[in-house]
Amino acid sequence: MAIDLTDAGIARRESIDHGTLAGLDELDTPNGAPRSTINAQRMWAQAWPRLAALVLALGLWQLVVLSGWRPEYVLPPPRAVAGALGELLGDATFYRALAVTMGRAITGFALALVIGGMIGCAVAQSTILRRAVGSLITGLQTMPSIAWFPLAILLFQLSEGAITFVVVLGAAPSIANGIIGGVDTVPPVVRDAAHVLGARGCTLLRSVILPAAMPSILAGLKQGWAFAWRSLVAGELLVILADRPSLGARLDFARQFSDAPGVLAMMTVFLAIGLIVDGAFNCLDRRVRRRRGLLGAR
Amino acid sequence: MTAINIRGLEHRYGAGGAPVLSGVDLDVADGEFLCVVGASGCGKTTLLHLIAGLDDPSAGTIGLGGRRTSLMFQEHALFPWLTAQRNVELALKLAGVRDRQVRSARARELLSAVRLESHANRRPHELSGGMRQRVALARALAQDATVLLMDEPFGALDAMTRDLLHDELERVWQERGLSIVFVTHNVREAARLGDRIILLGSRPGRVLEEFPVAIDRPRRIEAPAVSALATEVTMALRSEVSRHGH
Numbered sequence: 001m002a003i004d005l006t007d008a009g010i011a012r013r014e015s016i017d018h019g020t021l022a023g024l025d026e027l028d029t030p031n032g033a034p035r036s037t038i039n040a041q042r043m044w045a046q047a048w049p050r051l052a053a054l055v056l057a058l059g060l061w062q063l064v065v066l067s068g069w070r071p072e073y074v075l076p077p078p079r080a081v082a083g084a085l086g087e088l089l090g091d092a093t094f095y096r097a098l099a100v101t102m103g104r105a106i107t108g109f110a111l112a113l114v115i116g117g118m119i120g121c122a123v124a125q126s127t128i129l130r131r132a133v134g135s136l137i138t139g140l141q142t143m144p145s146i147a148w149f150p151l152a153i154l155l156f157q158l159s160e161g162a163i164t165f166v167v168v169l170g171a172a173p174s175i176a177n178g179i180i181g182g183v184d185t186v187p188p189v190v191r192d193a194a195h196v197l198g199a200r201g202c203t204l205l206r207s208v209i210l211p212a213a214m215p216s217i218l219a220g221l222k223q224g225w226a227f228a229w230r231s232l233v234a235g236e237l238l239v240i241l242a243d244r245p246s247l248g249a250r251l252d253f254a255r256q257f258s259d260a261p262g263v264l265a266m267m268t269v270f271l272a273i274g275l276i277v278d279g280a281f282n283c284l285d286r287r288v289r290r291r292r293g294l295l296g297a298r
Numbered sequence: 299m300t301a302i303n304i305r306g307l308e309h310r311y312g313a314g315g316a317p318v319l320s321g322v323d324l325d326v327a328d329g330e331f332l333c334v335v336g337a338s339g340c341g342k343t344t345l346l347h348l349i350a351g352l353d354d355p356s357a358g359t360i361g362l363g364g365r366r367t368s369l370m371f372q373e374h375a376l377f378p379w380l381t382a383q384r385n386v387e388l389a390l391k392l393a394g395v396r397d398r399q400v401r402s403a404r405a406r407e408l409l410s411a412v413r414l415e416s417h418a419n420r421r422p423h424e425l426s427g428g429m430r431q432r433v434a435l436a437r438a439l440a441q442d443a444t445v446l447l448m449d450e451p452f453g454a455l456d457a458m459t460r461d462l463l464h465d466e467l468e469r470v471w472q473e474r475g476l477s478i479v480f481v482t483h484n485v486r487e488a489a490r491l492g493d494r495i496i497l498l499g500s501r502p503g504r505v506l507e508e509f510p511v512a513i514d515r516p517r518r519i520e521a522p523a524v525s526a527l528a529t530e531v532t533m534a535l536r537s538e539v540s541r542h543g544h
Contacts, residue, residue: 028426193375198392292378293423
């Protein structure tokens, strides 16, 4: 077929091309139900495996108690622990202890975030710093937090400072490593694109590199939180301050009074807090990944 | 006026390495659409990176006369955590547009220029390959560059989308009076788009032959004149490639 190169022919062809382009855009754009739709079936599909695991664990626990392996004053049944937990939740002093512990956790984690973040950014950007302290950061990450307490107590005596010191040392290396690892995985084409656009120095780091590394940074933050929480509980068991009631202190008191239901109730509280924070990090992680198209439709 | 003036350009990766490019002399006129073809690994991408300032040449000079350059990559290279609108806004911010409202309005204009205003709030993974490259084009235009460097930007697209994007690119080029250096493997694409085609030889990369494209616009990729020129360039390219087989 001959191509019409008159003005009218060109105009007609351009009109068809615009329509074709819009049609292609429409056909190429994903459609379907919004991803965030929440329905009862989906919630049940997510909840039942967890509920089943919980019921199984409680059943096994009850079986061990019934077997008489240990007397009930040492290993109480789930019902006794549930009763102790109920009493704990109805006690106003528990919430004061919870506030103290969570305050320490947040303060320690925030400090670790600042220190680990600065170290991570500096090491990720400098070859010399990486050679100097890169492996040391990984070494610090593997060091058990309890090993820091003798030094912490020597440096800060039995004080808030000792607990904070260990919490920060527990979390900061993971946060720094998360940033270093994340920056290393930024695709070269993203760096090149940023360079071509004129991003340099701090602007490059803030506007492109750190956002690009965010999934790995979040993984580092999550691991940092886990280390901070472990360090904090260990610290509260070792450093008990008279005017600062804490969850760790209550756990230690329950042990000293041979209150096994109380010990297990406090452990349940620690577990619940850990699960809640982990759930929050997972939500954040899913959100970040979904925004980048890194999550499937499931 | 000459937009790009390249003299005696040489580039090696690492000291003592074999030259990737050697003795490249090239002028690109203001408003010219230059296509660069050559075998894989002949240094086409390196040439663009050197002009864009992503790398420094081992020898020779690249004169731009103060013109700003912008580079479009083989992959779209959009930032996946930002929407199409925000990708363009970030480019504007980095180009020195400080006022947020001005950035937002200009980003809308640029997305409109590539007919994507209705997809401004979508993220790259929610767009097709062709749409991503159009966002990348809008982002490149946001830099107010007069020299646009394009590294096989349509190589991964299907034939129909590529054909439509040729029309879009041609329209944007003519409206804005850009100088474009367009690297491609596709000789027919070069004949469809270029004012001139240069063939780069391999090992080392150098300008082997130039082909002026004396075909009236608007052109169609299936037009006989485009096919005839593409055949001529392909023969020269095959001759160069076969030289390395002996």
